[in-house]
Amino acid sequence: MHSLTLLPLLASVASAGASSHIRRSNATTTGVAGACAALTAQFPDQVLTATSANYTFESTDYWDVRSDANPSCIFLPDTADQVATAVSLLVTNDAPFAVRGGGHMNFPGSNNIDNGVLVALENLMQLDVDNATQTIDVGPGTRWVDVYDALAPYGLYCIGGRMKTIGVPGLLLIGGWHYFNNKYGYAMDNVLEYDVVLANGTQVTANSTSHPDLFWALKGGASNFGVVTRFRLQAFEQGLLSTTIQEYGEDAVAGYISAVCDFVESTTSEVAAGAVFSIQYNATTKVVAPSLLGVEQTNVSPPPRFANFTALNSTLAISQLMNTTAWHNQLDTPNQMFRVQFSHRTMKPDAGQIIQYFQMWKDAVDEIADVAGLYPTFVLNAAPASAARVAQTNGVGNVWGLDDSENWLIFQFSTGWADAADDIRVTSWSERLITQMHTINQEKGLASEFVYMGDAGEWQDPWAGMAPENVAKAQEIRTAYDPNGVFRYLNYGGFKLPY
Structure with missing residues (x-):
């Protein structure tokens, strides 16, 4: 949910048979070189190498410094057909690759790769926008600010990222937190259709009537x-x-946390409202600073859903009616400011x-x-x-497949630091501390095993907290659409389904 930099910013299945699997051990330097050469031969103006002028920018175009990597080449397709061609060439050459939309995931390796091919979708x-149906078709190179800006002239809005430069595809494919989830569901629940390049290079459209199994699997898969x-x-x-x-100030922490819990427990679908709740702590100055970024679908200001917060003794309070783009x-989420580690758990x-x-x-x-x-x-x-x-x-x-009988609260450590030596x-x-707290919650009957991919540490397992029958169904769909395991063995970054 990317709350780390908020305050400074406001200041400015079963698997297929083993014999059919592509094995990562076969993915050689020769294969990568062959893929880069093949891409360059077909698209000479759309491939970057380490000596290209824009290589450094493209290989570090992420908000989290830990995602920086050194791909052997970077391919910048202009069309879906070019993406399909690239996937076919990568598979033919047995070349490991990463795909980057807006760089939303901060799991190292999820959207960049060392010594492989990066397919960057920014073009x-x-x-x-279709005003008659109140829909918008969105490319994977966009950020949420682009989507909101496109909808605004029509008086429309949608469920997407809470910060403007979050990438569209990453958020949509893993779930998607927005201020109005309580009324409209998660971002993934608001996708009506996907165009998809499959592992064999073919293209399909997935919706409720065309490839409905894939349509379902892309919602959180x-x-x-x-x-x-x-x-x-x-x-x-x-x-x-x-x-x-x-x-x-720090004197308000207990009241602030109580207000957050009251807000969650009183949430229904009647009034769309949500917030980013975060507490900064400066370990040098010892200053503690809780903050609230709240939004409600109403023309009343201050927003009534946040009355418990407004009643607290604040050091800053700015409430106003604003259009969506403002x-x-x-x-903003500035690129390359921090190395970032997320850890979180879910509880009552x-x-x-x-x-x-x-x-x-x-x-x-x-202690650190x-x-x-x-x-x-x-x-x-x-x-x-x-x-x-x-x-x-x-x-x-x-x-x-979340159960809809309980209100939950996710508590998260979002930690930034400067040097790779401290990774x-x-x-x-972070892992030890969050695990200790989760164990306490389990013993007290407060814990949920749900883990949200977008705010998980790479050591966490989001699949373990999902409905088991849904995970098994997703595995079967993966086998049907990618029987050779391309998106397991060649595109191996990020939270992959269990084997």
């Missing part, structure tokens, strides 16, 4: 089935948003327990205060029952 910038070259999204009419930005344009919104966890986290941050460039944030995100209910009742569903230390610290 696929389709943004076609991540990068396991193909390369999506077009998303058709459902939009809705939206006038001004009622927004509020509030900041507090709100999102102030929420128990305020007393979360207050304890905040103190445990704060004390633990002090010597890490250069340390930038720790304690993040809370609502996962209300009403959001899960959309997929339970829309006739399609999604891979998650193992910070990751181990």
Whole structure:
């Protein structure tokens, strides 16, 4: 959910038979060189190598420094047909590859690759609005600010990223948090159609009547089935948003966390409203700063759903009616500022327990205060029952299969730092601490095993918290559409389905 840099920004199946599998051990340097040569022969102006002028920019065009890598070549397709050709050439040459849309995932290797081929989709910038059906066709090279800007002249809005430069495809394929999930479901639940390049280079359109199995699997199934070259999204009419930005001191932490839990427990689908809840801690100055970014679908200001927060003693409170683009344009995720590690777990919104966890986290941050460039944030995100209910009742569903009988709260460590030398230390610290807290929750009957891919550490297993029958179904669909395992063995970054 990418809350790490929020405050400074506001200041400015079973598998197929083994004999049919592509084996990563066969993916050689020769294969990569052959793929790069073949791509260059067909698309001489669209392939970059290490000596190309734009190579460094393209290989670091991500918000998380840990995603930086050195691909052997970078291919920049202009059309879906070119993506299909590239996939065919990569498979023919047995060349490992990564696919980048907007660089949303911060799992290292999920959208870049060392010594392989990077397929960068930034030129696929389709943004076609159909006002009559209130839909928009979106290319995978877009960011959410592009989508919101395209919809705004029609008085339309859609469920997408909460910060403007988040990439469209990554968010849509793994689920997608937005302020209005409680009413409209997750971003994936609002996709009506996908154009997909499959592992054999063919192209299909997946919707409720064409390849409906693949249509379902792409809703939360991540990068396991193909390369999506077009998303058709459902939009809705939206006038001004009622927004509020509030900041507090450390004395408000207990009241702030209690207000978050009250907000989650009182959430229904009647009024669309949501927020980014985060607490910054500066381990050097010892300053604690809770903050709220709240949005409600109403013309009343301040937004009534956040009355418990407005009642707290704040150090800053700005509430105003804003159009959708004005709100999102102030929420940027700058590239290349931090190395970032996420860890999170899901629990019932128990305020007393979360207050304890905040103190445990704060004390633990002090133990790594010597890490250069340390930038720790304690993040809370609502996962209300009403959001899960959309997929339970829309006739399609999604891979998650979340139960819609319980309101949940996700608590997350979002940790930034400066030096690669501290990668193992910070990751181990985060894993141990979040695991300790989750164990306590399990013992107290507060825990959910759900893990959201977009905010998970690479050591976490999102599939373990999904409905087991859904995971098995997704595995069967993977085998049907990618029997040779291209998106397991050649495109191997990110959260791949279990074997």
